[in-house]
Amino acid sequence: MKKVRLGKTNTEVSQICLGCMYFGSKTDKKTSYDLLNHYVEAGGNFLDTANCYAFWIKGAIGIESETLIGNWINEKENREDLFIATKVGANMKDINKVKDVDGNLVSNYEDFREGLSKQTIIDAVDKSLKRLKTDYIDLYYAHIDDFNTPLEETLEAFNYLVDEGKVRHIGCSNYRTWRLERSKNISKINGWVEYCCIQKLHTYLRPVPKATSLYSKTNKHYADYELLDYCIQNKDVSLLAYSPTLLGLYNCIDRRSEETNWLWNDYSSPDTEARLEAIENVANDLNITPIQVLFAWIQQNNPPAIPLVSASNKEQLKENLDSVNVNLSKEKIQYLNDASS
Numbered sequence: 021m022k023k024v025r026l027g028k029t030n031t032e033v034s035q036i037c038l039g040c041m042y043f044g045s046k047t048d049k050k051t052s053y054d055l056l057n058h059y060v061e062a063g064g065n066f067l068d069t070a071n072c073y074a075f076w077i078k079g080a081i082g083i084e085s086e087t088l089i090g091n092w093i094n095e096k097e098n099r100e101d102l103f104i105a106t107k108v109g110a111n112m113k114d115i116n117k118v119k120d121v122d123g124n125l126v127s128n129y130e131d132f133r134e135g136l137s138k139q140t141i142i143d144a145v146d147k148s149l150k151r152l153k154t155d156y157i158d159l160y161y162a163h164i165d166d167f168n169t170p171l172e173e174t175l176e177a178f179n180y181l182v183d184e185g186k187v188r189h190i191g192c193s194n195y196r197t198w199r200l201e202r203s204k205n206i207s208k209i210n211g212w213v214e215y216c217c218i219q220k221l222h223t224y225l226r227p228v229p230k231a232t233s234l235y236s237k238t239n240k241h242y243a244d245y246e247l248l249d250y251c252i253q254n255k256d257v258s259l260l261a262y263s264p265t266l267l268g269l270y271n272c273i274d275r276r277s278e279e280t281n282w283l284w285n286d287y288s289s290p291d292t293e294a295r296l297e298a299i300e301n302v303a304n305d306l307n308i309t310p311i312q313v314l315f316a317w318i319q320q321n322n323p324p325a326i327p328l329v330s331a332s333n334k335e336q337l338k339e340n341l342d343s344v345n346v347n348l349s350k351e352k353i354q355y356l357n358d359a360s361s
Contacts, residue, residue, distance in 0.1 A: 021063035021344050024326065026159070027216030028256035029189055033103045035319060035344060037066040037260065039328040044084030045077040047332065056092055058334050060101070062341045068260075068328055070107035070163055071148050078123040081115045083151055090153035099154055106152065107163035107193060108144040109136045136166035138177040145186055160187040161219060165195050171203050172210075179212035191217040191260075197247045200257070215257065220247065222261035222325055224314050224356065225269070225295055231286035251323035259325040261318050270299065270310045290361030298359035302352055308342075315343035317356055 023032035038059045043052035056067075069089055075082030086106060093099050111134045112118050118129035134140050148157065160181065162174060181187040192200060192215045200218055207214040222243035231242065243259065251259045266283050268275040275281045276288075296310075299317075303310045318327045331337035348356075 021341070024324075025258075026189065027258045029216050031103070031158075031189065033326070034064040034066040035326060036064060036315070036341060037068050037105070037326055037328045038064055039262065039330040040067055040069045040085050040089060041073045041330065042077070042085070043069070043073075044088035045074045045080040049088060051333065052088055053092055054334055055331060055337055056089075058337055059341070060098070062338075064341070065101060066103045066105070066326070068105045068262075070110065070161075071144055071151075072107075072111035072163070075112055075115055075118075076125055082111055086148055086151035090151050094153045103158045104152060104154065105159035105161065105191070106148050106157055107161035108141055108148070109134060109161075109163035109166060111144070111163075133164065133166075136162055136169050136174040136177075138173050138180075141174065141177040142180070145181055149186065156185060157187050159189045159191055159217070161190070162192045162195070162215075164193065165199055171199070171206055175203060175207055175210070175212055179207070179210075182213045189213075189216050191215050191219060193219040193262075194241050197244075197250050200247075201250070204257075217258040217260055218247070218251075219260040219262055219328075221263050222259065222318065223264045223266055224299060224317055225266065225287050225292050227286045228289050248323060251325075259323055260328060261325040262328045264314060264318055264327050264329075265311060270296070270314055294361045295356075295359045298356055302348075302356060305352075306346065308346060309339060311339060312343040312346050313348075313356075315340060316346035316348050317353065319343075320348050321353060321357070 022035050024035050026033050067089060069085040071086060072082040073085035074080050093102065112129065112132045113134050114132060118126055118132050120126060134144065145157065145160065149155065160178065166174065178187065178190045182190070190213055192203065195218060200215060204214050220243040221241045227242050251257055266287065267281050269281055269283065269287065276284060278284050299310050299313050303313045315327050315329070318325050329337065329340040331340060
């Protein structure tokens with residue numbers, strides 16, 4: 021697995037990032053360790069987690085993923101070989117207020133987000149460092165934009181953490197493009213560290229114009245054309261693609277319905293049918309799977325992106341990681357990009 025540059029930093033990370041969202045909660049310890057070991061053995065070093073993963077799972081409170089990764093690192097003694105990314109801003113202020121007696125989320129749980137105030141960030145990073153059993157975080161994300169806190173306050177806090185040596189690089193997740201640009205300008209004016217990357221839901225299929233499943237009043241989760249163009253024109257910002265497989269939509273026909281995939285309504289269209297056919301045609305031509313075409317396209321299209329992969333077993337992870345060996349020709353990429361209803 022090759023390394024790619026992260027934004028305009030001098031740091032290189034694995035071309036595929038391992039998403040660790042459900043480690044320690046939905047994914048048990050043994051399976052999580054197996055996936056971490058297999059990823060590292062395949063040449064990967066880039067792990068993605070957050071201080072809230074995965075509080076929505078029954079029986080979980082949001083510390084499970086960081087805790088498991090920290091324990092694994094401690095046992096393997098491999099911290100220096102890894103690039104650890106975690107996030108702040110989307111955790112619950114009080115988990116007891118967002119779950120009912122049966123452990124299910126209450127409808128207004130988003131009202132209890134911790135946000136991105138200076139004190140919240142400074143307090144949260146120490147808790148993440150303790151769980152991860154490390155002295156520093158390689159990449160610290162603003163997980164979800166906080167319109168109630170001035171961008172200057174958030175960025176000042178991140179800059180403080182970099183100066184303190186607790187954080188090496190910063191990024192943002194689920195920001196609108198204009199908020200990213202404004203943040204970078206604030207950092208430039210003040211001589212502070214800048215966001216070097218943005219993480220968004222990015223995939224080959226295109227959401228319908230009125231997609232709503234992952235929208236809120238302030239945060240926009242999908243990577244739209246404006247952001248993609250921004251990343252093409254601004255090489256100092258890397259794009260990281262989360263949930264690229266859309267919960268199995270590419271390789272499982274039975275996942276293409278509202279009943280089995282809550283994202284389906286955001287992608288159900290003739291355009292999606294045409295693009296699914298295109299990706300399947302390329303997969304058949306190259307004798308690989310549609311998922312491998314997907315991950316290759318994400319990395320080789322313009323703008324190139326670093327995909328986050330997740331898996332429930334080693335076989336699935338191997339399929340995802342084997343995409344690094346797929347070289348799409350310019351003609352194949354053009355064919356995929358031109359596909360439409």
